[in-house]
Amino acid sequence: MMDDIILKAEGVRKSFDGREVLRGIDLEVARGDVVAILGPSGSGKTTFLRCLNFLERADGGTLRFDGDLYDLSRATRADAAAVRRRTAFVFQNYNLFLNKTVLQNVTLGLTTARRLPRDEARERAVRALEKVGMADRLDSYPSQLSGGQQQRVAIARGLAAEPEILFFDEPTSALDPELIGEVLAVMRTLAEEGRTMLVVTHEMAFARGVSSRVLFMENGAVLESGPSREFFENPKTERSRAFVEGLGAR
Amino acid sequence: MLENLLNAHVIEVLIDAFPRLLGYFLRVSIPLTVLSFLLALAISVVVALVQYAQVPVLRQLCRFYIWVVRGTPLLVQLYLVFYGLPSLGVVLNAFPCAVLVFGFNEGAYMAESMRGALEAVPRGQLEAGECVGLSWLQVMWHVVLPQAFRIAFPALSNSLISMVKGTSLAATITVMEMFRQAQVINGRVYESLGLYSEVALIYLLFCTLLTFLQRRGERRLNRFGGVK
Numbered sequence: 213m214m215d216d217i218i219l220k221a222e223g224v225r226k227s228f229d230g231r232e233v234l235r236g237i238d239l240e241v242a243r244g245d246v247v248a249i250l251g252p253s254g255s256g257k258t259t260f261l262r263c264l265n266f267l268e269r270a271d272g273g274t275l276r277f278d279g280d281l282y283d284l285s286r287a288t289r290a291d292a293a294a295v296r297r298r299t300a301f302v303f304q305n306y307n308l309f310l311n312k313t314v315l316q317n318v319t320l321g322l323t324t325a326r327r328l329p330r331d332e333a334r335e336r337a338v339r340a341l342e343k344v345g346m347a348d349r350l351d352s353y354p355s356q357l358s359g360g361q362q363q364r365v366a367i368a369r370g371l372a373a374e375p376e377i378l379f380f381d382e383p384t385s386a387l388d389p390e391l392i393g394e395v396l397a398v399m400r401t402l403a404e405e406g407r408t409m410l411v412v413t414h415e416m417a418f419a420r421g422v423s424s425r426v427l428f429m430e431n432g433a434v435l436e437s438g439p440s441r442e443f444f445e446n447p448k449t450e451r452s453r454a455f456v457e458g459l460g461a462r
Numbered sequence: 463m464l465e466n467l468l469n470a471h472v473i474e475v476l477i478d479a480f481p482r483l484l485g486y487f488l489r490v491s492i493p494l495t496v497l498s499f500l501l502a503l504a505i506s507v508v509v510a511l512v513q514y515a516q517v518p519v520l521r522q523l524c525r526f527y528i529w530v531v532r533g534t535p536l537l538v539q540l541y542l543v544f545y546g547l548p549s550l551g552v553v554l555n556a557f558p559c560a561v562l563v564f565g566f567n568e569g570a571y572m573a574e575s576m577r578g579a580l581e582a583v584p585r586g587q588l589e590a591g592e593c594v595g596l597s598w599l600q601v602m603w604h605v606v607l608p609q610a611f612r613i614a615f616p617a618l619s620n621s622l623i624s625m626v627k628g629t630s631l632a633a634t635i636t637v638m639e640m641f642r643q644a645q646v647i648n649g650r651v652y653e654s655l656g657l658y659s660e661v662a663l664i665y666l667l668f669c670t671l672l673t674f675l676q677r678r679g680e681r682r683l684n685r686f687g688g689v690k
């Protein structure tokens with residue numbers, strides 16, 4: 213079971229205006245893994261995650277996803293669409309469709325991209341919204357919700373597509389402290405259900421308690437990668453030790 | 463002076479003229495406005511999208527179109543198309559000619575309003591749409607354009623209001639609309655001050671109505687659009 217690799221990225225490189233932000237990142241994710249991508253700000257974590265979903269075009273590297281191999285720098289629109297159909301992406305700023313209700317936010321992709329019949333899409337959406345505790349706000353608009361509620365709807369939007377893997381890009385960083393808990397709780401439930409998740413985060417308690425593996429990045433390179441217990445209890449590099457200890461002091 | 467404007471004879475002329483003026487306004491000026499505005503709206507959305515998506519070649523063509531149309535007077539454009547093009551064998555009836563010229567003219571201004579509005583929609587909306595599997599056009603249609611439309615609404619209302627009054631220029635290319643009808647009546651009764659004031663008043667009342675509708679429309683869009 214552990215060998216059931218669903219996603220494998222190799223040598224992912226990316227520069228912005230000649231500045232190298234990713235210097236060849238490798239990552240292997242097995243089905244059911246919850247991988248926390250950690251590291252100081254500006255280490256390239258978010259860019260890496262965005263490259264995997266083609267939101268950012270990498271300059272080099274390959275992605276093997278669910279049996280298909282993609283050259284990240286040469287991927288076509290169709291490639292991007294094929295990967296996105298089997299993944300979900302949760303943004304730091306939620307990015308709920310502002311002109312759509314909660315329910316429409318979740319059903320839009322199902323009815324328009326996947327061509328599900330309306331009632332089936334609705335059923336699926338309501339189920340996903342129940343899971344994140346937002347089924348009582350079906351007709352609200354995003355502007356009427358708190359940040360935490362918006363993020364939970366965004367997670368439901370991802371879940372409804374029944375993705376093979378969920379990407380989270382700093383899902384709690386834009387939230388007021390008192391709202392972080394409700395989002396993390398949802399994510400913890402998903403992890404316990406055995407969903408495959410890739411989470412860029414600064415929430416160390418979450419990384420420590422929930423993630424199965426850690427990818428520690430700095431300056432666009434992987435410094436350490438392995439089971440999260442090992443990373444937190446016995447960091448291998450000096451930088452990761454400093455990182456973990458610095459968090460303890462906080 | 464006031465007596466010149468408001469003696470019994472003048473009032474009779476104005477009351478006489480009113481139903482005819484209003485009739486031409488409703489039957490010609492308003493349809494001319496509506497058709498021209500719809501054409502302009504379609505043009506503006508396409509031109510704005512082409513620029514937003516940075517489609518090569520087409521994008522330069524759109525910039526060229528906006529440059530030429532915004533840089534030349536509407537009246538000159540009307541004359542050029544109606545009186546000039548026949549020398550090249552292109553003969554248009556006055557009404558469709560006016561619709562084309564007004565549509566393409568205002569379309570250039572509205573395209574800029576729409577482009578600005580598209581760019582004001584947060585980039586994340588497009589990304590989120592693509593991440594749930596929508597194609598670029600689908601995201602535009604379902605997510606970005608509706609929000610851009612809300613943002614552009616005041617500017618588009620401006621364009622509509624300006625177009626209502628602009629249709630009076632169609633009189634110069636023989637379209638029998640309200641203003642030209644006023645000229646015709648004036649030729650008979652010779653009451654310029656009163657008649658043109660009356661015409662101005664009808665324009666003013668209609669534009670007041672549009673302003674009122676704009677405000678209601680904005681409130682409605684706010685309620686349903688949820689854009690802060």
